[in-house]
Amino acid sequence: MTVRELAAASLRGIRLEREPLARHTSWRVGGPAERFYQPADLDDLVEFLRALPSDEPLFWLGLGSNVLVRDGGIRGTVICTKNRLRTIEAHDPHCVYAEAGVPCAHIARFCTDRDWVGAEFLAGIPGTLGGALAMNAGAFGGETWSLVRRVLTVNRAGRTIWRAPDEFEVGYRHVHGPEGEWFLAAELELAPGDGRAGRERIKALLARRSATQPTHQPSCGSVFRNPPGDFAARLIEACGLKGHAVGGAQVSAKHANFIVNSGNATAADIETLISAVRNRVALQSGVWLEPEVRIVGESLV
Numbered sequence: 001m002t003v004r005e006l007a008a009a010s011l012r013g014i015r016l017e018r019e020p021l022a023r024h025t026s027w028r029v030g031g032p033a034e035r036f037y038q039p040a041d042l043d044d045l046v047e048f049l050r051a052l053p054s055d056e057p058l059f060w061l062g063l064g065s066n067v068l069v070r071d072g073g074i075r076g077t078v079i080c081t082k083n084r085l086r087t088i089e090a091h092d093p094h095c096v097y098a099e100a101g102v103p104c105a106h107i108a109r110f111c112t113d114r115d116w117v118g119a120e121f122l123a124g125i126p127g128t129l130g131g132a133l134a135m136n137a138g139a140f141g142g143e144t145w146s147l148v149r150r151v152l153t154v155n156r157a158g159r160t161i162w163r164a165p166d167e168f169e170v171g172y173r174h175v176h177g178p179e180g181e182w183f184l185a186a187e188l189e190l191a192p193g194d195g196r197a198g199r200e201r202i203k204a205l206l207a208r209r210s211a212t213q214p215t216h217q218p219s220c221g222s223v224f225r226n227p228p229g230d231f232a233a234r235l236i237e238a239c240g241l242k243g244h245a246v247g248g249a250q251v252s253a254k255h256a257n258f259i260v261n262s263g264n265a266t267a268a269d270i271e272t273l274i275s276a277v278r279n280r281v282a283l284q285s286g287v288w289l290e291p292e293v294r295i296v297g298e299s300l301v
Contacts (some may be wrong), residue, residue: 011048011085012040020214021073021297024080025064028218029267033059038080042087042099042184045079050158052077058156059296060182062128062137064103066135066138068274071267075138081130085184090114094192095149095206100130104144105139107188107204108202117193119147123202124209126221133183136175136290140205141153145170147188153181160184173225173292214252218261223274232289233257240278246273271295 015037039045052058057076063066064082085101094116098107108123121142125132132144133151145165154160161181168177195221209215224232236242236256244251248265251273252258259273274291282288 014038030069031079040177062131070297076086110200112195115195116190149187152185
C-alpha cells in the first residue's frame with residue numbers, strides 16, 4: 001500500500017465510483033462522476049485533498065442548484081458537500097461563521113433568530129454558502145459578498161487560508177480569487193435589528209418566490225444573468241418562449257428565466273433549449289444573454 005493509499009484508507013467520508021450525478025443536481029439530470037466523495041467534515045475533507053494525486057481533476061458540488069452536468073458525466077473526482085460541512089456558529093457580536101455546506105436559507109433563519117438582520121435575502125437562494133460565495137449569488141436585491149467579513153479557503157495541498165474580501169474580484173454573479181483554491185467557510189457580518197420583523201420579511205420573500213417561480217418543479221434557479229438595465233425573463237417572454245420545449249426540458253410558463261425538467265429531460269435537452277433561447281433573444285432584441293448556470297462535464301456523442 002502506497003502512502004497515498006494508506007492516507008485514503010483512514011478517511012471517514014463516503015467514497016463511490018460511477019455515481020450518477022442526476023441524484024445530486026436540482027435539475028435531476030447528469031451523467032456519472034468517475035469518482036465521488038462526500039467528506040465527513042471539514043477536517044476529513046482537508047485530509048482527503050492531501051491524499052489525492054496532484055493531477056487528479058476536481059469538481060466541487062453543493063446542492064447542485066446552479067449547475068448543468070452533461071449526460072456523459074464528469075471525469076476525475078467530484079467532492080460533494082451536500083449535507084456535509086454544515087457547522088454554523090455565532091461568533092462575536094453580529095457575526096456568523098458558516099461552513100460551505102450550510103444552506104443559504106438556514107443562514108437567514110439563524111441570523112433572524114438572534115435579532116441580526118441583513119441576511120434575509122439568502123432565504124431566496126436555493127443553494128449552499130459555498131456556491132453562493134463562488135458566484136456572488138443574490139436574490140431580492142441582496143448579494144452574498146455584501147455580508148462577507150472574511151472567507152476560509154483550501155488549496156490542492158489541503159492548506160487552509162483565511163482571506164479578506166479585497167483579495168477577490170467580486171461583481172454581479174462573478175467572483176475571481178486566487179487560483180486553485182475553494183471556499184470552505186465564511187464569516188458574515190450582520191447588523192443588530194428586529195429578528196421578528198426579519199422573519200416576517202423572510203416569510204414574505206418566500207411567498208413571493210413561490211408565487212412567481214416554479215419552486216415545485218426541477219430547475220436550476222435562474223438560467224441567465226440579467227443584462228444591464230433589463231431582465232432576462234422579460235426578453236425571453238417578449239419572444240413568446242414561455243412553454244417552449246425541447247424533449248423534456250421546458251421554459252417555465254410561470255417564470256421565463258427558468259427552465260424546468262418536465263419529467264424526462266436529459267442534460268442535452270436542457271443545453272439545447274438554453275442555446276435556442278439565447279439565439280431567439282439575440283435575433284429579436286440584439287441582446288446576447290449570458291448563462292448564470294454553470295455547464296460542465298462531457299456530452300454523450
